[in-house]
Amino acid sequence: MGELCRIDKSQNVLVVGCGTGFNACHLARKFGCTLVGVDLAGETIKKANERAENEKLSDTVDFRVGDAYDLPFEADTFDVVITQFVSQFLDMEKAHREFTRVLKKGGRIGINEIFKDREMPPKIAGNILEAERIISEITELPFIIHTSGEWRWCLENAGLKKVEIHKNMEPMSLSEAPQMFRDMGGFGFFLKLIINMTKITLSSKVIRNRFKKMDNAKRILVGAPLIKFATSKHVGYILGVGSKS
Numbered sequence: 001m002g003e004l005c006r007i008d009k010s011q012n013v014l015v016v017g018c019g020t021g022f023n024a025c026h027l028a029r030k031f032g033c034t035l036v037g038v039d040l041a042g043e044t045i046k047k048a049n050e051r052a053e054n055e056k057l058s059d060t061v062d063f064r065v066g067d068a069y070d071l072p073f074e075a076d077t078f079d080v081v082i083t084q085f086v087s088q089f090l091d092m093e094k095a096h097r098e099f100t101r102v103l104k105k106g107g108r109i110g111i112n113e114i115f116k117d118r119e120m121p122p123k124i125a126g127n128i129l130e131a132e133r134i135i136s137e138i139t140e141l142p143f144i145i146h147t148s149g150e151w152r153w154c155l156e157n158a159g160l161k162k163v164e165i166h167k168n169m170e171p172m173s174l175s176e177a178p179q180m181f182r183d184m185g186g187f188g189f190f191l192k193l194i195i196n197m198t199k200i201t202l203s204s205k206v207i208r209n210r211f212k213k214m215d216n217a218k219r220i221l222v223g224a225p226l227i228k229f230a231t232s233k234h235v236g237y238i239l240g241v242g243s244k245s
């Protein structure tokens with residue numbers, strides 16, 4: 001995504017719906033850009049700022065609470081605006097109008113979101129609907145998986161030019177696993193993650209139920225990374241980019 005958006009260290013990047021800042025910090029470290037991340041959830045912003053501090057990125061990276069529909073920035077502020085697994089929870093038309101507003105002329109919007117095929121057997125379409133329903137229920141947000149044509153329309157409708165949509169439907173291959181493991185923080189990170197998840201799961205029935213539902217949705221959509229379920233042949237992720245003229 002960083003390469004598609006041609007991020008370099010002279011640029012000012014906005015990540016909308018940054019969560020706890022894992023991907024945003026990765027971008028800032030890899031490309032040396034200045035970066036602001038916004039998210040509706042105050043608790044994730046607190047964690048994201050802690051992460052930036054721990055990773056010694058506080059001079060170039062800042063996280064703050066903000067709403068994708070009403071970004072706390074002047075028009076024409078950013079060289080690049082990125083969303084990852086966020087726009088599909090939003091009214092895509094309204095959100096992308098706002099992303100375009102804060103983008104400088106010549107700047108780029110990049111999206112990394114799930115898509116589904118336009119045509120598929122009815123049984124699989126039903127499975128995907130069920131996964132959408134489960135994820136909406138867990139997140140308490142509307143969740144719709146769009147087709148790649150709809151994502152293209154979304155960027156073009158926001159007035160962006162030179163729109164590119166790249167589809168990826170490959171499950172993770174075994175050869176990518178070690179690099180991903182290292183990028184995510186290695187053995188120490190995963191051990192901490194497993195301990196924390198076990199603590200949370202044991203302490204609350206509500207959370208246990210949510211994990212169970214999440215597992216069902218994941219199984220329907222992607223399956224385990226190395227197993228191809230029928231549904232996963234019809235869903236994947238897109239990298240999309242367009243520039244403001």
Ligand SMILES: C[S@@+](CC[C@H](N)C(=O)[O-])C[C@H]1O[C@@H](n2cnc3c(N)ncnc32)[C@H](O)[C@@H]1O
Pocket residue numbers: 016017018019020022023038039040041044066067068069083084085086089090
């Ligand atoms: C699935 S998470 C993705 C987090 C991160 N982008 C990542 O890839 O790890 C979706 C995030 O979008 C945020 N979000 C949802 N609606 C939003 C809105 N209207 N404005 C800003 N953030 C929003 C949620 O709080 C959540 O952190």
